[in-house]
Each structure stands twice: as structure tokens, then as C-alpha cells.
Amino acid sequence: MNNNDLFYIRLSFFFSTLICAVKFVAWFVTGSLVILSDALESIINVVAAAFAWYSIYLSNKPRDTEHPYGHGKIEFFSIGFEGAMILIAGFGILIQAILFFFNPPELHALTAGLWLTIAGGAANFLLGFFLVKKGKQNNSLTLHGNGKHILSDSYSSIGVVVAIVLILLTGYKWIDPIASAIAAAIIIYTGFKLMSKSVRGLMDEVDMKIVEELVTILKEQRQPNWIDMHNLRVQRYGSLYHVDCHVTMPYYFSLEEVHEEITKLDKILNSNFQKGSIEFFIHTDPCITSSCTHCQLADCNVRKQPFIQKIEWSKENLLPNRKHSFPE
Structure with missing residues (x-):
């Protein structure tokens, strides 16, 4: 995580607090429910910030014996908490909109x-816009x-x-609760x-975009000594990605x-x-006889079978725990 x-x-x-105050002043002088809904969401901005x-x-705290992977998972709790607060505000606004539809408030x-x-x-x-931009630059889920x-x-x-x-323009007061109900629906959807993003992160759901980016790098930078790779797993802890995989190498390597x-x-x-830094835990497998048909080492002195076909790496054969598998 970037200290900035x-x-x-x-x-x-600071700015969320200031903006929230401005919106509550707007509600105080008008008495409008739709302005109140906007102000209530701004309270959530302050609490979430x-x-x-x-x-x-x-x-940002360093790893310790109780948290060997660091404290980055707190980001998923953060966005989950923010999502929960937004949902509470959204449903509260929706209820008020329904009540005020039958009894519109006086507006000033x-x-x-x-x-x-x-x-x-x-x-x-x-x-x-500024926070989203910085969140992408710093790979920060919380800022984003x-x-x-x-x-x-x-x-x-x-x-x-x-x-x-x-x-x-119209003088129709019923527009106020209708508009606040629409705003509540947008808030609830957000x-x-x-909340969904938080749950996926806490459950270590695979981010296929990250996997595809890693696979692209591996394919472009593949070395002949890396005969095979499989059982690739990626977990995120803040800006740190923890990657496990099995790599098959020549059995005679020291x-x-x-x-x-x-x-x-x-x-x-x-x-x-x-997207961040990668921490590897790699398990190495020795090559076996069936590896020869896919091994690209041209100067192997112990080859028992001729080379037949290169295994093209993809997420379909890197993720499963299957050695020497072709994409299905």
C-alpha cells in the first residue's frame, strides 16, 4: 500500500465532511426530501472515509507472526462496510419516499x-474522479x-x-418523493x-483479469527449462498478490x-x-518420460522420446492441478 x-x-x-455540511444546509433551507436523501448519502461518505x-x-502495518500475509484483507472489510452503510441509507431513503408520497412536505x-x-x-x-484515478495508480481497493x-x-x-x-417549473410537490425513491434505488444498487465485491475478495474468488495478465506475461517470457506449469492460484492481500504454482523442470537439475x-x-x-508485487510459493516437479514429448530443451542428453508438441499455456491448463494438460 502506498503511504500517499x-x-x-x-x-x-475533509472534503466529504465539508460537502455533507453544504447539503444539509440545502435541506435545512428547503425541507426537500430528495435533497435530504442526497445529504444522508453524504453522511455515509464521511463515515466510509x-x-x-x-x-x-x-x-500499511508490516507483517507479523499473527498476520503472515500482512493486513491487506482489511480493504475488503472496508468496501464491505461502506456497501452496508450505503444499503442502510438507501433503504431508509426509500421508506421515507414512500411515506412522503402520501404526505408531501412543505418546500421553501x-x-x-x-x-x-x-x-x-x-x-x-x-x-x-480524483480518488478513483489514484486508486488505480496505487492499486488501492480502498481508494478506488x-x-x-x-x-x-x-x-x-x-x-x-x-x-x-x-x-x-411545474409546482408539483409529488416529484420530490418520486425523485428521492429513484435516488434510493441507485444508492441501493451501488x-x-x-458488498458483492467485498464478499468475493474475502472468499478469495479468482480474479480472472489478474490471472489472464499473469498468463500473458508467462507466455511471453517462457523459458525452455520451464517444461510445464500448473495448479496456479492467486490470492490478493492489499497490493500484494500471493501466487502458488507447480513448475516442472529437468529432473537432473541441481x-x-x-x-x-x-x-x-x-x-x-x-x-x-x-498491479502490485507478487510473492511466490513455487513447488517444483521433476520431469518424467511423458514430459519429453512437450519439452523444448534442444540439448537434453537424457531425452527418451522425441519432441512432438508444445503445450500453449492458458488459464484453462495453468489453473487446474493437472500435469501436461492441453486447453480443453
Whole structure:
């Protein structure tokens, strides 16, 4: 985790608090439910930024005996917590919208509320865009998730602005609860997406995009001594990726030669992988007679069968625990 992430999340907390205050002022002067829904989501931004602040602090702590893989998993708790808070806010707004539809509130100073909402929404968009960009650059799930949430808040502010303009033009107060219900639906959808991402990360679900990127690097940088690779597994801990795999090498290699090949594999992947750093746990297998037909070593003095066909590596044959398998 990049130490600058702490600065960015502090920035998020400060501006989210300021934007939240602006939106509550807008609600106070107007009494509009749709503006209140926008303000309530901003409270979630503040709470989420505070939790994200702690998660980044914790994920920056070095490994210890109780956490041998580090503290990076806290990021998935962070986005899960943020998703849960968003869901609570969304359902709360939806309930209020239903109640207010039958009893619309009195509205005041909508023009002032409109400009305050525009200012808050624009600030949220700039902050969210900045955090998403930094999250991608630093491979930080927490920054990226926090930025995505703030961006969704800015998008819902567009709906709030449209609703206020329509009320000003038509005088129909029922537009207020209808618009807040639509905003609640968007908020609930965002919350479910974040919760889903959190669960997938905590359950160590395979990220196929990451696997495909690793497979591409392995195919481009493949060495003749790496006869076969299989049982590839990838787990994420913050910006650290833990990779297990089995590599088949010539059975006559010394321990020093095997270590040299593993070190070479480690350096190749870490120097070409852009999403973070990789920690390897590699199990080496000695080649067997059936390996000869797929072995590309031209100067092998113990070859028992002629070379027939190269096994093209792909996620279909690198992920399963099957030696010398072709993609199905």
C-alpha cells in the first residue's frame, strides 16, 4: 500500500465532511426530501472515509507472526462496510419516499437549495474522479471503492438537480418523493455492488483479469527449462498478490539450478506485472518420460522420446492441478 494513500483518504474525509455540511444546509433551507436523501448519502461518505482511513493505516502495518500475509484483507472489510452503510441509507431513503408520497412536505427556497446541490455535486464528482484515478495508480481497493461511492453520490445529485428544476417549473410537490425513491434505488444498487465485491475478495474468488495478465506475461517470457506449469492460484492481500504454482523442470537439475530458475521466474513476473508485487510459493516437479514429448530443451542428453508438441499455456491448463494438460 502506498503511504500517499493515507494523505488521499484524509483529503476525502475533509472534503466529504465539508460537502455533507453544504447539503444539509440545502435541506435545512428547503425541507426537500430528495435533497435530504442526497445529504444522508453524504453522511455515509464521511463515515466510509473514516473507516477507509483506518483500513489504509492498518494495511500499511508490516507483517507479523499473527498476520503472515500482512493486513491487506482489511480493504475488503472496508468496501464491505461502506456497501452496508450505503444499503442502510438507501433503504431508509426509500421508506421515507414512500411515506412522503402520501404526505408531501412543505418546500421553501428551492432556488438556493438548487445552487447548493449543484456545488456539492460538482465537488463530489471532482473528489470521486480524483480518488478513483489514484486508486488505480496505487492499486488501492480502498481508494478506488471510496472514489466510486463518491462518484455515485455525484451522479445521484444530478437527479436531485433535475427534480428541483422540475418542481420549480411545474409546482408539483409529488416529484420530490418520486425523485428521492429513484435516488434510493441507485444508492441501493451501488451498495449491493460494493458488498458483492467485498464478499468475493474475502472468499478469495479468482480474479480472472489478474490471472489472464499473469498468463500473458508467462507466455511471453517462457523459458525452455520451464517444461510445464500448473495448479496456479492467486490470492490478493492489499497490493500484494500471493501466487502458488507447480513448475516442472529437468529432473537432473541441481538444487542451485532450480533455485536460479525460480528466482528468474520471480523477477520476470514482478518486473512486468503492473498491479502490485507478487510473492511466490513455487513447488517444483521433476520431469518424467511423458514430459519429453512437450519439452523444448534442444540439448537434453537424457531425452527418451522425441519432441512432438508444445503445450500453449492458458488459464484453462495453468489453473487446474493437472500435469501436461492441453486447453480443453
